[in-house]
Amino acid sequence: MKLETMLAHHGEDRATYHGAVVPPLFQNSLFTFESWEGIDAAFDDRANAYIYSRGGNPTVRLAEEKIASLAGGERALLFGSGMAAISAALMHVLEPGDHVVAVKNIYGPTNNFLNVYLRRKMHIETTFVSGEDVQEFEAALTSKTKLIYLESPSSAVFSLQDIEAVAVLASANHIRTIIDNSWATPIFQKPLAMGIDLEVHSCSKYLAGHSDLVAGVVIGRERDITDIATCEFELLGGKMAPFEAWLLIRSLRTLPLRMRQHQENALHVARFLEQHAKIRRVHYPGLESHPQYDLGRKQMTGYSGLLSFELATQDLTQIKRFVNSLKLFHIGVSWGGHESLIYAPAISYLKELPLERFSALGLSVSHMRISVGLENAEDLIADLRQSLEMLK
Ligand SMILES: Cc1ncc(COP(=O)(O)O)c(C=O)c1O
Numbered sequence: 001m002k003l004e005t006m007l008a009h010h011g012e013d014r015a016t017y018h019g020a021v022v023p024p025l026f027q028n029s030l031f032t033f034e035s036w037e038g039i040d041a042a043f044d045d046r047a048n049a050y051i052y053s054r055g056g057n058p059t060v061r062l063a064e065e066k067i068a069s070l071a072g073g074e075r076a077l078l079f080g081s082g083m084a085a086i087s088a089a090l091m092h093v094l095e096p097g098d099h100v101v102a103v104k105n106i107y108g109p110t111n112n113f114l115n116v117y118l119r120r121k122m123h124i125e126t127t128f129v130s131g132e133d134v135q136e137f138e139a140a141l142t143s144k145t146k147l148i149y150l151e152s153p154s155s156a157v158f159s160l161q162d163i164e165a166v167a168v169l170a171s172a173n174h175i176r177t178i179i180d181n182s183w184a185t186p187i188f189q190k191p192l193a194m195g196i197d198l199e200v201h202s203c204s205k206y207l208a209g210h211s212d213l214v215a216g217v218v219i220g221r222e223r224d225i226t227d228i229a230t231c232e233f234e235l236l237g238g239k240m241a242p243f244e245a246w247l248l249i250r251s252l253r254t255l256p257l258r259m260r261q262h263q264e265n266a267l268h269v270a271r272f273l274e275q276h277a278k279i280r281r282v283h284y285p286g287l288e289s290h291p292q293y294d295l296g297r298k299q300m301t302g303y304s305g306l307l308s309f310e311l312a313t314q315d316l317t318q319i320k321r322f323v324n325s326l327k328l329f330h331i332g333v334s335w336g337g338h339e340s341l342i343y344a345p346a347i348s349y350l351k352e353l354p355l356e357r358f359s360a361l362g363l364s365v366s367h368m369r370i371s372v373g374l375e376n377a378e379d380l381i382a383d384l385r386q387s388l389e390m391l392k
Contacts, residue, residue: 082202085216205336
């Protein structure tokens with residue numbers, strides 16, 4: 001089955017639910033058994049049996065099967081948030097005293113989890129690299145390195161890592177690899193096929209796509225995912241609610257369509273911004289001007305709708321006027337939904353980071369991140385144009 005057909009039909013057996021066109025929502029906390037032997041057998045197969053919904057639920061499982069198939073993984077495990085999935089994947093791989101090499105522009109809370117939480121609680125050290133050159137990863141390896149953590153394209157400035165080359169380096173050194181693939185989604189990028197061990201996502205972004213749920217997923221080989229399911233997943237309890245899985249199943253049916261439209265709209269918007277006199281620079285891997293455009297073409301088949309740009313002015317009053325004058329781009333932190341959003345990293349980062357660390361991430365007060373939604377691209381451009389005209 002091709003992707004679109006698989007997302008519509010995979011794992012669905014209408015005969016078992018009266019021909020209903022939408023699979024049922026199993027909104028229950030536990031499952032009962034006819035006999036001692038029945039529950040005894042279920043305990044022998046904890047990773048697959050349905051006993052209690054913290055461990056597994058048929059609605060959640062159906063969404064997991066579709067996502068595993070979409071990403072080309074043997075198995076997927078859904079969590080209550082992207083951070084629950086990412087922290088479980090990290091704790092699965094790491095032991096006290098290990099060393100990690102990670103990309104410096106990864107999602108902020110992932111950076112904090114590695115650099116603050118795991119460092120303090122488990123004496124795990126992380127070396128951060130820009131990730132733009134494979135030699136940087138190689139130079140950062142130590143005898144204790146257990147994991148290389150990627151996010152390509154990375155948050156904020158959308159720089160890429162050569163995924164295949166990093167996977168080769170890692171496997172030659174018996175090092176595990178994890179990638180956050182939330183930006184490209186498995187529609188445009190398939191890291192597992194490039195040799196990465198575990199793929200993680202914030203499903204709250206494109207996979208769900210309607211800004212009505214928060215969820216996360218880890219995808220990989222059966223052995224890894226089963227270990228996570230019976231350990232970090234069940235013990236820490238970060239499970240996904242069946243209702244949210246049911247919404248996610250709905251969302252997955254339109255994922256290929258939505259991604260195509262996000263890409264088309266974002267390319268339009270990015271090209272408009274790139275030629276505008278009041279814009280200094282646009283960061284979008286889909287533009288020929290992106291410094292790693294060729295690498296993007298090699299490892300992705302398309303581009304999503306999240307991009308950033310720098311206004312030419314550094315005057316904060318002017319910058320605020322620009323943001324506040326937008327009518328269709330609403331101000332908000334997330335991305336990947338149907339709606340267009342704008343966010344200035346300075347709003348949160350300058351509360352949490354000293355100015356030098358903020359600048360070291362390649363950011364400034366004039367940096368704007370936009371999530372290009374599914375509205376008409378001409379309307380979005382008109383909105384940006386009228387707001388840019390407010391700038392002196
Ligand atoms: C790249 C990336 N990864 C992970 C996450 C965390 O996902 P969640 O908010 O679902 O916990 C986010 C959230 O914004 C993100 O942008």
